[in-house]
Amino acid sequence: MTGPEVEPIRVGVLGGRGKVGEQVCRAVDEAEDLDLVAVVDAGDWLFNVADAGAQVVVDFTHPDVVLDNVRFCIDQGIHAVVGTTGWDAPKFDQVRAWLEPKPDLGVLVAPNFAIGAVLSMRFAAMAARFYESVEIVELHHPAKADAPSGTAARTAELVAAARAEAGMAPPPDATTSELDGARGALVHGVHVHSVRLAGLVAHQEVLMGTQGETLTIRHDSIDRSSFVPGVLLGVREISGRPGLTVGLEHLLDL
């Protein structure tokens, strides 16, 4: 005896002809429990996803357009799974406000959908209180629009929160004279250095140091397929997670 047939989740992809979006489209197409109903890229009619009856939209577009896209999804009553970067606290507040009158709707924004990147952020937060020094180096392909990366910004935020909770002083640094940018960008009080290099995909090192030792937490996405399982998990789970969720860790019981 077989149970009742479960309808596939109807999925639309924004940025579907981009580097990550193209891989997401292929994976959704191949998954039996998902149905790729619309692919929208720059210049296409955004309403295609609504017209096609998408229940979940995946966004891998550009930091300049992602907030408008999320607003569109919320207005249309479509859950959103967002990988696009360029987020800050006011933008998250804005999304929460848009979601208020739609209590059944979910938006997931994850700075990084690769399992190792999620784990490395957690490891960095765990280690932070044991090391007086911390700096982050993120390394990406040269087609990346934003610096620092969303992952690096989130890592800095998590590390800074752990340090603050432990009552730590700022990292030691005797620099009194510097060329602009030589010490990187300060993100939540953490120095973040951004490398853009042909041949790279997405990489990050969190460097920590204290008396007589250093700890390096490194993650490498050597292929964009690394992001796909996390995105599919988000697509499958988002309808059961109303409100705004920031970070894939919440779906991984971390």
Ligand SMILES: NC(=O)C1=CN([C@@H]2O[C@H](COP(=O)(O)OP(=O)(O)OC[C@H]3O[C@@H](n4cnc5c(N)ncnc54)[C@H](OP(=O)(O)O)[C@@H]3O)[C@@H](O)[C@H]2O)C=CC1
């Ligand atoms: N969270 C995560 O795990 C990851 C996040 N990212 C982030 O995802 C985003 C996309 O990355 P990536 O795939 O490498 O970038 P790409 O530039 O390769 O792809 C983005 C695609 O979106 C299209 N696009 C631009 N504007 C719109 C719009 N308004 N509506 C629909 N499509 C649009 C672009 O078209 P055109 O080129 O013609 O402008 C392009 O085809 C970036 O912010 C990146 O940082 C990337 C990897 C993993």
Ligand SMILES: O=C(O)C1=N[C@H](C(=O)O)C[C@H](O)C1
């Ligand atoms: O642009 C990319 O490529 C990536 N963007 C995300 C970020 O900014 O952290 C995730 C990953 O690093 C790849």
